Amino acid sequence: MLNLSLAKTYKDYFKIGAAVTAKDLEGVHRDILLKHFNSLTPENAMKFENIHPEEQRYNFEEVARIKEFAIKNDMKLRGHTFVWHNQTPGWVFLDKNGEEASKELVIERLREHIKTLCERYKDVVYAWDVVNEAVEDKTEKLLRESNWRKIIGDDYIKIAFEIAREYAGDAKLFYNDYNNEMPYKLEKTYKVLKELLERGTPIDGIGIQAHWNIWDKNLVSNLKKAIEVYASLGLEIHITELDISVFEFEDKRTDLFEPTPEMLELQAKVYEDVFAVFREYKDVITSVTLWGISDRHTWKDNFPVKGRKDWPLLFDVNGKPKEALYRILRF
Ligand code: XIL
Numbered sequence: 001m002l003n004l005s006l007a008k009t010y011k012d013y014f015k016i017g018a019a020v021t022a023k024d025l026e027g028v029h030r031d032i033l034l035k036h037f038n039s040l041t042p043e044n045a046m047k048f049e050n051i052h053p054e055e056q057r058y059n060f061e062e063v064a065r066i067k068e069f070a071i072k073n074d075m076k077l078r079g080h081t082f083v084w085h086n087q088t089p090g091w092v093f094l095d096k097n098g099e100e101a102s103k104e105l106v107i108e109r110l111r112e113h114i115k116t117l118c119e120r121y122k123d124v125v126y127a128w129d130v131v132n133e134a135v136e137d138k139t140e141k142l143l144r145e146s147n148w149r150k151i152i153g154d155d156y157i158k159i160a161f162e163i164a165r166e167y168a169g170d171a172k173l174f175y176n177d178y179n180n181e182m183p184y185k186l187e188k189t190y191k192v193l194k195e196l197l198e199r200g201t202p203i204d205g206i207g208i209q210a211h212w213n214i215w216d217k218n219l220v221s222n223l224k225k226a227i228e229v230y231a232s233l234g235l236e237i238h239i240t241e242l243d244i245s246v247f248e249f250e251d252k253r254t255d256l257f258e259p260t261p262e263m264l265e266l267q268a269k270v271y272e273d274v275f276a277v278f279r280e281y282k283d284v285i286t287s288v289t290l291w292g293i294s295d296r297h298t299w300k301d302n303f304p305v306k307g308r309k310d311w312p313l314l315f316d317v318n319g320k321p322k323e324a325l326y327r328i329l330r331f
Pocket of ligand 1: 241
């Protein structure tokens, strides 16, 4: 029997979070959440297309359930996410004639959206992902192309943070991205954030998504370096979307119906190693969120290979603890 709780074990280190859908608040996942977690991120429910599908219509239902569960059980929420190139409805960028909206109109809509969400969730959200995945990672360019950038211009990041600062109360404001511990993207991200901070942009922290895998030999050294670089900018750090795939990103194999013992052992070791790093840097890392609860369902099930199952989390498909969980509970 496992009596230890993750959240309790790490209470003097950082918050322990999970990404959730409303369905996760029932059954086995509910039990796991109550025992092990003290922070929740709505996996999709707060994204623009879900919560604000039409200009005059918000859909607060799913978040209402997550918020109620959080408050009842003494948990906090990470708000995810205001400005992103994905999962944003087309109306945001179109005017009433169906033409591309003006910069002023898009900013006005963003303000209304951020204000509404900040005011509604002030009592429970401790951090907002204000801008998600803005740094380009395929080409030499610094910033990714997106409707936000195309219409508002490169200053859209600064503008989004300034608006969020007006309404977010005590909540911390984060810039969140993936692969930002890898040297190629660390360098770009550092440049972007440094410049934004020098221009007075109210960014409190950086989110390291941490969609990792068990085969990356450089992970620990890259991670330490990245934490130090971001901390040198005076930023707080959240690990926002942790999962550790059993497949290398380029691996397209589809022949596995369960993880091999070798994979589970490697995975346990990687979880053990990265949590050792998180603990070492507990002064700057204030929250660690897993992107899901158990291997029963995870966004990695179909990504990046359609129809393929993955097993990247701390609990197995039946909600039973994996070796990885034991390793991060006992240190
Ligand atoms: C993913 C969700 O987990 C999926 O359910 C959804 O279909 C697509 O988005 N980076 C992010 C997250 O910032 O919002 C993404 O979440 C995973 C990658």
